Amino acid sequence: MKASYAHQAISQNFFKHKYMRWLYLKREYPLTYSIFKQILTFGFIVSMLMGWFAYLQDEEARQQAHQQLLHNVKYAHLDALYASVWNFDDKLIRSQVEGLLNLDLVEAVEIEAPPFVVLKRGKVSEVHQIHEFILQSAQDEQVIGKLRLFINSQSQQAHTATAASVFFNAWVSGLVLSLLMLWLIHQKITRHITALAAQVRHESDKLAAPFTLARTPRQDELASVLDGLNRLRANVIYEKQRLLDYQQQLEQEANYDRLTKIANRNGLFKYLRSHIANPAEDPYFALLFFDVDSFKAINDAYGQVIGDKMLAEIAARLQKTQLGRVFRYSADQFILILTLEENQGVFDKEKLVLQAQRLRTLEDFAFKISNTGDEVLISCSLGVAIYPQDASCTEALIQKAEAALYHAKKEGRGSICFYQQHYEQDLKLQLKVQRELPNALKHHELILYYQPIVSAQGRQLKKVEILIRWQSSVLGFVSPATFIPIAEETSFIFDIERLVIEETFKHAAQYGKENRLIYSINISPKHFESDNFVTYLNEKMLQTGVSSQQIELEITERNLIMQQDAAQKRIEHLKSLGFRIAIDDFGTGYSAISYIKQFAFDTLKMDREFIREMLGNRRDLALTHSIIRMAHNLGMQVVAEGVELEEQAHTLANFGCDYLQGYLYGKPQPLQGVIQAPERQVFHGID
Numbered sequence: 273m274k275a276s277y278a279h280q281a282i283s284q285n286f287f288k289h290k291y292m293r294w295l296y297l298k299r300e301y302p303l304t305y306s307i308f309k310q311i312l313t314f315g316f317i318v319s320m321l322m323g324w325f326a327y328l329q330d331e332e333a334r335q336q337a338h339q340q341l342l343h344n345v346k347y348a349h350l351d352a353l354y355a356s357v358w359n360f361d362d363k364l365i366r367s368q369v370e371g372l373l374n375l376d377l378v379e380a381v382e383i384e385a386p387p388f389v390v391l392k393r394g395k396v397s398e399v400h401q402i403h404e405f406i407l408q409s410a411q412d413e414q415v416i417g418k419l420r421l422f423i424n425s426q427s428q429q430a431h432t433a434t435a436a437s438v439f440f441n442a443w444v445s446g447l448v449l450s451l452l453m454l455w456l457i458h459q460k461i462t463r464h465i466t467a468l469a470a471q472v473r474h475e476s477d478k479l480a481a482p483f484t485l486a487r488t489p490r491q492d493e494l495a496s497v498l499d500g501l502n503r504l505r506a507n508v509i510y511e512k513q514r515l516l517d518y519q520q521q522l523e524q525e526a527n528y529d530r531l532t533k534i535a536n537r538n539g540l541f542k543y544l545r546s547h548i549a550n551p552a553e554d555p556y557f558a559l560l561f562f563d564v565d566s567f568k569a570i571n572d573a574y575g576q577v578i579g580d581k582m583l584a585e586i587a588a589r590l591q592k593t594q595l596g597r598v599f600r601y602s603a604d605q606f607i608l609i610l611t612l613e614e615n616q617g618v619f620d621k622e623k624l625v626l627q628a629q630r631l632r633t634l635e636d637f638a639f640k641i642s643n644t645g646d647e648v649l650i651s652c653s654l655g656v657a658i659y660p661q662d663a664s665c666t667e668a669l670i671q672k673a674e675a676a677l678y679h680a681k682k683e684g685r686g687s688i689c690f691y692q693q694h695y696e697q698d699l700k701l702q703l704k705v706q707r708e709l710p711n712a713l714k715h716h717e718l719i720l721y722y723q724p725i726v727s728a729q730g731r732q733l734k735k736v737e738i739l740i741r742w743q744s745s746v747l748g749f750v751s752p753a754t755f756i757p758i759a760e761e762t763s764f765i766f767d768i769e770r771l772v773i774e775e776t777f778k779h780a781a782q783y784g785k786e787n788r789l790i791y792s793i794n795i796s797p798k799h800f801e802s803d804n805f806v807t808y809l810n811e812k813m814l815q816t817g818v819s820s821q822q823i824e825l826e827i828t829e830r831n832l833i834m835q836q837d838a839a840q841k842r843i844e845h846l847k848s849l850g851f852r853i854a855i856d857d858f859g860t861g862y863s864a865i866s867y868i869k870q871f872a873f874d875t876l877k878m879d880r881e882f883i884r885e886m887l888g889n890r891r892d893l894a895l896t897h898s899i900i901r902m903a904h905n906l907g908m909q910v911v912a913e914g915v916e917l918e919e920q921a922h923t924l925a926n927f928g929c930d931y932l933q934g935y936l937y938g939k940p941q942p943l944q945g946v947i948q949a950p951e952r953q954v955f956h957g958i959d
Contacts, residue, residue, distance in 0.1 A: 307462065308454045315446030323439035338423070341377055342403060345421060354407045357385045357417055372421065379424045383407075385417030468501060529600040531580055532587035540599040540607055544666040547609070548659070556612040558624055560631065561655040561673040562590070565685040567604035569797045569830050570648060574641055582639050582650065593631060607673070612658070628654055628688050646836060651686040653677060662691045675699040682753065701747075705755050708746055709764045718742050718768060720775050721940035725792065725911060725933045728925040735790040735824070735911075735931065738776050739940045740768065756796075765796050773812060779943055780823070781816040792824040792854065797831045801838075806845050813849070820850030824875065828856045832867050843871055854911070858899070868906060876903040880914025883934075887919060900927045 349372060356364040365383065372381045380395060385407065405419040489495070527539035535543065547557070564586065571579035587606065590598045596610040610627065613620060632654050639650050655677025663669040675695035680687040682698075689695070712718050718740055725735035742750040759765040776791050783789070799805055813820055825846065832839050843853055854875035855868060868876065878899060885892040896912075903910045912924045915934030924932060938946065 307457055308450070311450040311453055312447065315450045316443055319442035319446040320439065323442045327439075338377065341375060341423075342421075344375070345372065345403075345419075346405060350405055350407070350419065353383070353419060354409070354416065357383065357407055358409075377423050378421055380422035382420040382422070383417060384420070465497075468498065529587075532584050532600050534587050534591065535597070535599045537599070537601055540601065540670075541666055543597060543599070543609070544669065548664070548666060551660075556614045556661075557596075557659050558610045558612055558628075559657050559659065559669050559673045560608040560610055560628060561601070561657070561670075561677040562586075562606040562608070562631075562652045563654075563677055563681060564604040565651045565653055565681075566830050571604075572798075572801065574646075574648075578641055585639065586650070586652070590631070595627060595631065601670075605677075607670075624656070624658075625688075625690075628656055632686060632688055653680040653683075653686060654688045655680050655691070656688070657691040671699075672696065678702060681757070701754065702758060704747060705750060706758050706762070708744055709755065709759060709762070711746070712742055712744060713764070713767050713771070715745070717744055718771060720772060720779075720943070722943050722946045723933060723940040724938045724946055725931050726937050728912075728921070728929045728932050731921075731932075731937075733787075733789070733946070735792055736943075736946055737792045737826070737933065737940075738772055738794070740772055741940070760796050760798060765798055766802070769793075769796060769799050770808070773809070776823070777812045777816040777818050780818045783943070788822075790822055790824050790852065792826055794826045794856065795831065797828070800827055800831045800842065806842065806849070809846070809851065810849060821852070824852035824854050826854045826856040826877065829858075829867055832871065836870065840871060843873075847872065847874075857913075868903070868908070873908055875911060876908045877911040877913055877933075880934075883912055883914045883920055883924075886923065887917070893923075896924075897927045900924075900929050904928065 349368065353365070353368050355361075356368060369381045369383065372378055401423040403421045403423060405421070406415055407417040407419060408415040484498070527535055527542065529536040544559075564583070567579065567582075570582065583600075583604065587598065587600060590606060590608060596608050599607045599609075601607045608631065610624070612624060632652055639648050640646070641648065655673045655675070657663060657669050657673035657676060659669055662672045672691045672695070675698065676689045676691040678699050679692075679695045680689035683689065719742075721739045721741050722736040723739060724733050725737060726732060727734050740752060740756075742752075742755055744750050756765075756768075759768050772793060776793055780789075780791050795805075809823075812818075813823075846853060852874040853872075854877055855871075855873045856877045857879045858868070858876050876899070878896065882892055882896050882899070886896050887893070900910050909930040910928075911931040911933055912920075912929050913933050915921050915924065915932045915936045917936065920934075921932050921936060
């Protein structure tokens with residue numbers, strides 16, 4: 273019993289291992305397996321067809337021999353046998369029977385001629401066929417007996433067995449030939465293909481070594497395949513390196529600024545998020561947000577190439593400080609991350625202020641324009657936010673620094689502001705103002721106000737400065753200091769100033785002939801630089817009949833940052849039409865002395881900063897006197913802005929100042945409040 277179980281287990285293991293070997297062949301060498309199946313199937317079909325064809329040929333030959341036998345008996349033996357039986361020639365009959373027995377396939381002969389003759393010769397096998405012939409006369413067809421031939425059928429079975437043997441031998445031969453062909457194909461082709469496939473799989477990531485064949489080198493189809501794979505490998509390595517280089521280039525372009533070669537906004541966000549995610553390294557740091565003052569005007573005036581050089585210079589100067597990481601946030605805005613020294617959670621703010629001032633001072637430099645030789649004084653405004661005091665996430669920290677920067681820009685060029693909570697409200701207000709400005713123009717919410725300018729000697733009204741006020745139905749009163757800078761950043765400044773010019777010419781046409789006032793209009797740099805500005809003014813003058821001598825155009829030094837040849841031609845063109853040109857806010861800009869020397873202004877308006885400190889500061893007093901004398905020597909009249917005290921007015925009059933403007937003589941107000949018999953009106957000051 274145990275032996276039976278052991279035999280069964282051995283049998284099962286044999287077939288199992290055999291089946292596993294078959295699966296291994298199918299899995300590891302699928303091409304070999306496929307070729308083997310196809311060769312085996314083809315060989316079997318060919319063997320079967322050849323054996324069947326041989327069988328059919330043999331069967332046809334056997335059938336022909338059988339039919340030939342019957343034909344010979346019928347036509348060669350039957351008549352002679354009939355005669356012998358009819359004559360009762362026993363000897364001849366026996367001789368003829370022996371002759372029939374000698375024929376192939378005939379194993380027995382039987383002659384029946386009742387009632388006289390019954391003769392049977394030969395041995396009948398178990399498997400036989402009987403063919404019966406009638407013994408009759410050819411003349412009268414008289415039947416005298418029958419001839420029976422016993423044909424051996426075992427020859428047919430032997431023929432079938434032979435055919436089966438042929439079939440089997442052909443199949444075995446085909447199988448052997450198939451296996452031999454399979455072995456040759458495997459040795460010559462498939463094993464090398466399998467080896468190449470394995471190399472491709474294993475080297476697909478690295479491709480460190482070229483593909484090889486484990487055979488003697490020779491030129492054939494496999495060598496061509498190998499050569500093609502190695503060329504493909506070289507191309508893949510080349511393209512992979514190109515892709516890697518391109519990815520690095522994209523990474524560089526995505527995180528670094530092409531112009532200044534420093535990290536850009538994306539790089540800033542990555543750095544801050546990483547920095548904030550690991551606060552243990554630098555628990556306190558300041559984000560300093562720089563904005564180049566009046567950069568757009570400089571860029572528009574001198575071109576993008578000069579603007580780009582200026583930005584590259586600013587970035588280089590910031591990097592040279594080595595105080596922290598520098599990023600270019602936008603066109604003319606930079607951010608510096610400054611690590612703060614802290615002691616028990618408290619950082620030294622005074623030191624931060626000094627560092628911020630030093631950085632801003634480093635950005636104040638004279639940039640020389642190479643193609644014109646001009647020098648432009650560059651300054652930056654600075655907004656500061658501190659982590660984590662002001663904000664603890666990247667977006668909020670940048671937003672708060674931007675709010676501080678916006679407040680610094682409002683305070684004037686070169687200002688520094690640290691973030692305070694109400695700054696964000698100012699920034700939100702800026703966005704609301706920007707949204708409501710179109711409605712203000714559409715619904716006529718912008719109205720003109722006039723501030724008197726009086727003669728310093730007689731205190732009589734001689735000029736009015738045109739100012740604009742906005743009483744919004746949504747925002748309430750909006751200061752010009754709030755909406756004018758926003759309008760200058762957009763195209764709304766054109767609409768606003770055209771409104772001012774149209775209303776001014778309209779009022780001048782209505783009242784100008786009676787009071788002979790000069791109307792002083794502020795012109796923004798963007799409008800001053802526009803191609804159709806002079807044409808537009810000339811058209812308004814012709815339409816209204818207002819004399820150009822009644823219109824004074826106030827421009828600031830920002831208007832002159834444009835290419836100075838173009839600015840000079842623009843001023844000369846305006847003066848040729850009779851318009852008066854005044855330089856406003858003198859002394860607070862870029863290079864004021866060089867400008868008044870180069871351009872032929874009619875009026876110089878001294879900034880209120882000189883007047884405010886004049887009485888308490890000997891230097892300011894001397895500087896004010898000197899500016900008045902210098903302006904007169906250059907053929908200009910002088911207007912002093914910001915006059916609020918009678919003592920200031922008296923001193924300025926003694927210095928020879930021509931005109932006074934300030935709250936001492938009236939705040940900006942509607943035109944009807946200013947124009948009241950100007951020839952007789954004398955201002956003695958307003959409390």
